[in-house]
Amino acid sequence: xxxxxxxxxxxxxxxxxxxxxxxxxxxxxxxxxxxxxxxxxxxxxxxxxxxxxxxxxxxxxxxxxxxxxxxxxxxxxxxxxxxxxxxxxxxxxxxxxxxxxxxxxxxxxxxxxxxxxxxxxxxxxxxxxxxxxxxxxxxxxxxxxxxxxxxxxxxxxxxxxxxxxxxxxxxxxxxxxxxxxxxxxxxxxxxxxxxxxxxxxxxxxxxxxxxxxxxxxxxxxxxxxxxxxxxxxxxxxxxxxxxxxxxxxxxxxxxxxxxxxxxxxxxxxxxxxxxxx
Amino acid sequence: xxxxxxxxxxxxxxxxxxxxxxxxxxxxxxxxxxxxxxxxxxxxxxxxxxxxxxxxxxxxxxxxxxxxxxxxxxxxxxxxxxxxxxxxxxxxxxxxxxxxxxxxxxxxxxxxxxxxxxxxxxxxxxxxxxxxxxxxxxxxxxxxxxxxxxxxxxxxxxxxxxxxxxxxxxxxxxxxxxxxxxxxxxxxxxxxxxxxxxxxxxxxxxxxxxxxxxxxxxxxxxxxxxxxxxxxxxxxxxxxxxxxxxxxxxxxxxxxxxxxxxxxxxxxxxxxxxxxxxxxxxxxxxxxxxxxxxxxxxxxxxxxxxxxxxxxxxxxxxxxxxxxxxxxxxxxxxxxxxxxxxxxxxxxxxxxxxxxxxxxxxxxxxxxxxxxxxxxxxxxxxxxxxxxxxxxxxxxxxxxxxxxxxxxxxxxxxxxxxxxxxxxxxxxxxxxxxxxxxxxxxxxxxxxxxxxxxxxxxxxxxxxxxxxxxxxxxxxxxxxxxxxxxxxxxxxxxxxxxxxxxxxxxxxxxxxxxxxxxxxxxxxxxxxxxxxxxxx
Numbered sequence: 001x002x003x004x005x006x007x008x009x010x011x012x013x014x015x016x017x018x019x020x021x022x023x024x025x026x027x028x029x030x031x032x033x034x035x036x037x038x039x040x041x042x043x044x045x046x047x048x049x050x051x052x053x054x055x056x057x058x059x060x061x062x063x064x065x066x067x068x069x070x071x072x073x074x075x076x077x078x079x080x081x082x083x084x085x086x087x088x089x090x091x092x093x094x095x096x097x098x099x100x101x102x103x104x105x106x107x108x109x110x111x112x113x114x115x116x117x118x119x120x121x122x123x124x125x126x127x128x129x130x131x132x133x134x135x136x137x138x139x140x141x142x143x144x145x146x147x148x149x150x151x152x153x154x155x156x157x158x159x160x161x162x163x164x165x166x167x168x169x170x171x172x173x174x175x176x177x178x179x180x181x182x183x184x185x186x187x188x189x190x191x192x193x194x195x196x197x198x199x200x201x202x203x204x205x206x207x208x209x210x211x212x213x214x215x216x217x218x219x220x221x222x223x224x225x226x227x228x229x230x231x232x233x234x235x236x237x238x239x240x241x242x243x244x245x246x247x248x249x250x251x252x253x254x255x256x257x258x259x260x261x262x263x264x265x266x267x268x269x270x271x272x273x274x275x276x277x
Numbered sequence: 278x279x280x281x282x283x284x285x286x287x288x289x290x291x292x293x294x295x296x297x298x299x300x301x302x303x304x305x306x307x308x309x310x311x312x313x314x315x316x317x318x319x320x321x322x323x324x325x326x327x328x329x330x331x332x333x334x335x336x337x338x339x340x341x342x343x344x345x346x347x348x349x350x351x352x353x354x355x356x357x358x359x360x361x362x363x364x365x366x367x368x369x370x371x372x373x374x375x376x377x378x379x380x381x382x383x384x385x386x387x388x389x390x391x392x393x394x395x396x397x398x399x400x401x402x403x404x405x406x407x408x409x410x411x412x413x414x415x416x417x418x419x420x421x422x423x424x425x426x427x428x429x430x431x432x433x434x435x436x437x438x439x440x441x442x443x444x445x446x447x448x449x450x451x452x453x454x455x456x457x458x459x460x461x462x463x464x465x466x467x468x469x470x471x472x473x474x475x476x477x478x479x480x481x482x483x484x485x486x487x488x489x490x491x492x493x494x495x496x497x498x499x500x501x502x503x504x505x506x507x508x509x510x511x512x513x514x515x516x517x518x519x520x521x522x523x524x525x526x527x528x529x530x531x532x533x534x535x536x537x538x539x540x541x542x543x544x545x546x547x548x549x550x551x552x553x554x555x556x557x558x559x560x561x562x563x564x565x566x567x568x569x570x571x572x573x574x575x576x577x578x579x580x581x582x583x584x585x586x587x588x589x590x591x592x593x594x595x596x597x598x599x600x601x602x603x604x605x606x607x608x609x610x611x612x613x614x615x616x617x618x619x620x621x622x623x624x625x626x627x628x629x630x631x632x633x634x635x636x637x638x639x640x641x642x643x644x645x646x647x648x649x650x651x652x653x654x655x656x657x658x659x660x661x662x663x664x665x666x667x668x669x670x671x672x673x674x675x676x677x678x679x680x681x682x683x684x685x686x687x688x689x690x691x692x693x694x695x696x697x698x699x700x701x702x703x704x705x706x707x708x709x710x711x712x713x714x715x716x717x718x719x720x721x722x723x724x725x726x727x728x729x730x731x732x733x734x735x736x737x738x739x740x741x742x743x744x745x746x747x748x749x750x751x752x753x754x755x756x757x758x759x760x761x762x763x764x765x766x767x768x769x770x771x772x773x774x775x776x777x778x779x780x781x782x783x784x785x786x787x788x789x790x791x792x793x794x795x796x797x798x799x800x801x802x803x804x805x806x807x808x809x810x811x812x813x
Contacts, residue, residue: 015758032759038328064473070411071396071403090399091392094410096331098473105328106392108321113392139758197476206472207409210488214412218458225359225454232361 003080003126004148004180005135006155007054009192010165012142014045014052018134022056025121025133039105042118043134046193051185053192054134054143057082057103057118058172059180060202065095065104067204073115079127080148080180081120089115100176100197120180148180155184177202301637308634311627315389325625330614334624337610338632339386341467342603343379344417345491348499349506350376350424351453351460358453367519367654368526370431371510372503374652377424378642380417382635389631409469416463423456431650465492471609479613480550481564487609490541497533498602500526501575504595506643508588514647518588527579527591530598534576538568560616563608570687571601727753734779741810765792 016032022043023030034041036055043056063082066074073089076082091113096104107113121132130136135145144151152173159166171183176197183194190196237254240246246254315323326333353372357365388394400414426445433442445452468491471478484490504523510516545551554561575597584590611622624632646652727747735742751758765788766774775789783789785802790809794802802809 013758015762017759017762020759067405067407068410068473070405070408070414071399072405073403088399088403089393090396091394092410093331093392094408094470096328097470097477100474100476102329106331107319108326108328109319111317111319113319139762195476203473204407206475206485207469208407209485210466210469210472211407211409211412214462217461221461222454222458225355225457229359229361229450229454232359236361 001146002148002180003120004059004146004151004182005120005132006144006146006151006182006184008142008144008158008184009051009053010184010186011140012045012052012054013140014047015139016045017137017139018054018143019043019045021133021137022118025124026119037103037105037117039107039114039116042116048192049187051187051192053183053185053194055103055193056134056181057120058101058176059118059120060176061178061180062202062204064098064100064176064203067207068094068098070094077122077127079122081122081126082117083119083122084115084117086114091115098203100203101195148182151182155182158184174199177205304630304633304637307627307630308637311630311634312389314627315631320390320392323625323627323631325622325628327620327622329618329620330622332610332614333622334611334628334632335386335390337607338603339635340383340390341606341610343383343386344464344467345495345498345602345606346502346599347376347379347383348460348464348495349503350379350427350499351420351456352496352499353503354427354453355457358450359457365522365525368503368507368522370652371506373424373427374431374643374646375502375506377421377428378639378646380421380424382639383417384421385638386632386635409466409473413463413466413470416459416466420456420459420463423452423459426452427456431646431652435650461492464495465489467491468609474614477614477617478609479560479616480548481545481553481560482609482613484544484548486540486544490537490544493533493537493540494602494605497530497537498599500530500533501595501598501602504530504591505599508592508595510647510653513644514653516653520586520588520591523591524585527585527594530594531576531580534572534579534598538572538576541568560608560613563604563612567601567604567608571597571604574687575601727751736779736781739810740806741812743809744811761793765789 019034019041020030020032022028023041026042028040028042031041034044036046037044043054046053046055059080059082063074063076066076066082069089070092071088071090073085074082074095075085093104093106093115095115096102096106104115104117106115120126121130121134125132131145135143144154146154152170155170159168159170165186167185167188169185169189171185171189171194172179172181177200183189183192185192237246237251241248241251311323320326324333324335349372353365353369356362357369384397387397391397400411401418405411427449429445430442433439433445465488468487468489471483471487472485475483504526507516507518507523511518542551545554554564575594578584578590578597579594581590584594615621730747731745733743733745750761777783779789780787785791791802793799796804800808
């Protein structure tokens with residue numbers, strides 16, 4: 001099973017029980033009035049024109065944050081949640097730049113700051129087969145935790161049963177290559193503050209397409225540079241032969257000088273330290 | 278002894294306290310204060326960075342610009358040692374010195390910007406080969422080592438350490454080639470960093486070709502910086518200007534900028550972005566500032582043999598190229614990200630102070646190196662020594678004043694245009710966003726079905742049964758469920774609304790009904806029993 005969460009915004013009343021449950025479950029300070037995500041509010045219920053939208057980490061199937069983290073502090077667990085290992089993080093904040101949903105938050109006022117975000121209650125609950133605290137407390141059925149494929153079917157059933165109630169789109173099905181948090185809505189998703197992101201290919205492809213070519217670049221450029229260096233060296237030696245400075249036999253014994261020209265004489269020191277004349 | 282030293286110090290201070298030195302001291306002291314604040318209170322106290330804008334001036338200028346301007350080091354080194362155009366030898370050492378100092382200062386800046394700078398070594402042992410940042414970290418580390426070795430002959434010669442000098446000389450060409458490869462990788466990878474943010478970076482700058490453009494523009498800017506730095510050395514140390522060499526570099530810059538400008542415009546056209554240039558927006562103004570003033574103008578200037586041969590033409594061609602490069606990197610890192618972030622990031626005074634302090638540190642270190650190490654060719658230093666005094670007055674470039682004024686005027690005009698357009702952008706930016714939010718009236722949210730009235734269990738001495746009605750207690754449009762649920766009445770365990778038993782004390786004196794019905798938030802629960810307990 002691939003754990004996922006379906007957020008049916010048409011069922012959400014904005015009671016914020018999920019917000020408080022999250023704070024309690026993750027040992028975060030209680031904050032009733034949180035309006036947006038912060039380092040101490042990992043989930044929040046935003047209101048957009050009367051519609052309540054629970055926001056949290058989307059737990060992408062192929063997360064940009066995980067791919068960009070230079071030290072592997074963000075990891076996609078085998079079960080699915082994207083978790084953060086504080087002891088590796090050096091605080092470059094590339095994850096915050098890379099996340100298409102702008103979810104990760106930073107402890108700006110700390111001298112040993114951490115990146116903070118929803119980890120889908122991985123350590124305490126989901127890895128033990130339980131559901132996350134937010135899904136458990138939701139009194140209205142707006143949050144459903146379960147297998148991603150089953151939730152996709154469930155969403156399709158709901159849209160089919162009440163087409164006048166839902167926009168015919170499941171946000172997260174293809175967004176950013178697919179996410180573990182899926183949204184149903186009665187209004188277009190861009191009106192809910194959910195970003196319009198690329199669909200289909202996951203984000204890490206954008207950088208991997210370039211990174212994977214680099215070994216070839218190094219190989220080709222390296223050979224090219226060595227070739228240029230060898231040719232220019234040969235050219236200089238041959239010019240000297242033509243000028244009568246060297247005989248061909250002498251020239252054949254010379255290897256192209258592997259040395260910085262000596263600023264004193266303006267001549268290059270040869271391998272054995274002798275100076276070419 | 279101590280007194281004399283103090284006296285001497287005061288004398289030199291008093292003797293040389295020029296306005297420039299005062300500015301320098303002001304920057305440095307603000308920088309020190311910023312450093313103190315940054316490392317005792319955190320990034321939030323010293324910077325205007327936020328969750329919506331996590332990378333600011335220190336990444337945009339100190340890192341992206343710093344690395345790019347140091348590109349002269351690998352380009353000139355390759356020209357001299359791989360292409361063996363040995364006439365460029367006299368500018369190789371200053372270029373390598375600039376590059377080495379540049380990279381050291383980039384690392385200093387990173388120590389400010391990283392949230393946990395003491396872990397800067399983590400990418401060396403904790404690998405993620407899919408991360409561009411990981412690749413940049415490795416390349417910058419290795420290239421800084423390469424530069425240290427390329428720079429080392431200056432120190433080794435100075436202290437007559439012949440044996441290590443010979444070892445370094447012998448590995449010099451492989452070092453230069455490794456340097457070129459590492460530079461190619463990370464100069465381009467700084468652009469690759471932004472490929473992961475297609476929705477955040479403005480369409481005038483986001484392109485799959487970002488790595489290519491970052492590399493080409495760094496080559497141009499690195500060469501321009503080498504010219505600029507030669508002029509600076511001439512002013513500061515009275516060094517002879519290698520006019521023919523610098524003109525040669527000027528020609529190369531023309532080619533590089535022409536390739537760059539053509540390719541960028543073609544790429545923009547192929548992605549249907551040409552329309553973006555001609556719509557009046559802060560971004561298009563900045564784009565014109567960058568491409569018009571910072572690429573096309575210097576390209577045209579340096580393409581004219583007359584301008585290239587005049588010192589002021591060469592100087593301004595190089596300066597404009599460097600400025601255009603700086604604007605490009607700041608556009609990618611800061612202004613191009615502004616619209617999508619939804620906030621207006623303006624670096625704090627303390628961020629500027631740190632950046633300027635680092636730049637000042639760079640100039641100081643360069644001057645120290647020139648003074649104590651064989652940076653410039655020997656015969657020239659000998660000539661300087663013979664002359665006794667640096668030929669400051671005689672070495673000044675013969676600047677054509679009208680040209681100079683005109684160019685500075687253009688620069689100021691460009692800056693004013695950019696500044697005012699940014700201000701406008703801010704005013705406009707918030708407008709449509711709010712308007713759209715207000716206009717988005719949802720298609721009738723489904724009405725809240727409140728739970729049915731709930732009859733509390735009745736005790737033996739109760740004056741009558743109590744039935745709780747949600748309809749009387751909450752506004753269905755804005756129910757604020759959590760004010761009672763979770764804390765007083767749980768919802769997470771079906772059937773177990775309350776932990777423990779319903780007791781008179783908990784209801785009337787404790788946290789249940791009396792929690793709100795205390796005479797202040799709502800009527801007192803003990804005021805009148807019949808308000809809740811209805812006759813059976």
